[in-house]
Amino acid sequence: MQDAILAMLAKEPSHGYDLGLRLRRALGPLGGSMNAGQVYVTLARLEKAGLVVHERSEESPARPDRKVYALTEAGHERVTAWLGEVNRPKPDLVEFHLKLAAASASRLADPVELVDTQRRELLRRLAEAQRAVLAEPEGSTGGLLLEGIALRLQADLRWLEACERVWSRAGQESGDA
């Protein structure tokens, strides 16, 4: 959540309210489960950590939330690091999804390249797991857990295929426009 908000601010300074909207949009149907207050709590934490600063906006005095948040130098560095790191050893589906959305919006990284990097990492792990499966005698219970690991990694890889398909199309469309 913290990283995703930082990455959204990398595109342009925003109100907390707008950030919430953009997060919900990026999450799609899952966005409904997001607590509206979460964004403000996260922003306060980020500010304390020196990653964002706020200014009072004068253009819309009627709005309850007039703070416009922007990235600091340190915040910018953290976004770049986050986009570049491979998710391991415990990649999170939602986090990775938001990373792709943020990379695309901020244009700080190419989502398709992030997918490629992640795929290489998953394939490496899958190779390890699948070879261990094959090293177990056929029909033994010992290999079952390994097989479960291999099948889950396989499912992750299939999801990455879908990510690649959709984000490369999105990239082409925005490139044409």
Place this chain on the structure above:
Amino acid sequence: MNVLQVRDLVKRHGRKESLVRAVDGVDLDVPAGQMLAVMGPSGCGKSTLLHLMGGLERPTGGQVWLAGERIDTVGERALARLRRRSVGFVFQSFHLVEELTAAENVELPVLLAGGSPRAARRRAQYLLDQVGLDHRARHLPWKLSGGERQRVAVARALANEPLVVLADEPTGNLDTAATNEVLRLFAELRAMGQTLVLVTHDGRVAATADRLISMRDGAFVEDTWLAGHTGHTGRFDGLFAMGD
């Protein structure tokens, strides 16, 4: 030595607006003993590439060399002979002759290549034993499980000691257990030094290869070496995969 060499290979289907570049300028060297997987989404051209390398289709442009012999320009009869003797094919849907027993299916390529019935019988016996199906030799294909049928198909592919085995989605019709049966068999072949090229969209199949090429829109986008078959680290960070 390279068993297979491909240079600037192109295969187009259709014309003008409906032109499809199934294979779009591919270069590839497959050294003897290598197990290579070509991976990509359906429609990326990987099956066409396999067909071109095995002489099942003719390229629009470029060259295919099999053990130092150029095969894209030879005549039909010479090509058919090359296919029979030097290439073993394994297909997703097995392609066994349903009227013949497992053993007879394996004997067939030996007979077609001019081997004696006796030599064919011996070879089939040996190969079915190798793939762990000697007890199924007299069964017709429909009596075999999917994994067993594909193992018979692998035995058949090996009948004439081919220079290379080309497998097109060999586990595409198999469940998890049968997939493992076939992958075990490939691992054994690889250990014996058999050159293998398989195209697949299944990450588990691709992950057992020495080398993995990713293909998109008729071209290679990545060529990676997977870790050697020397065992694993035992950590399995995959245990904590996405979604935990």
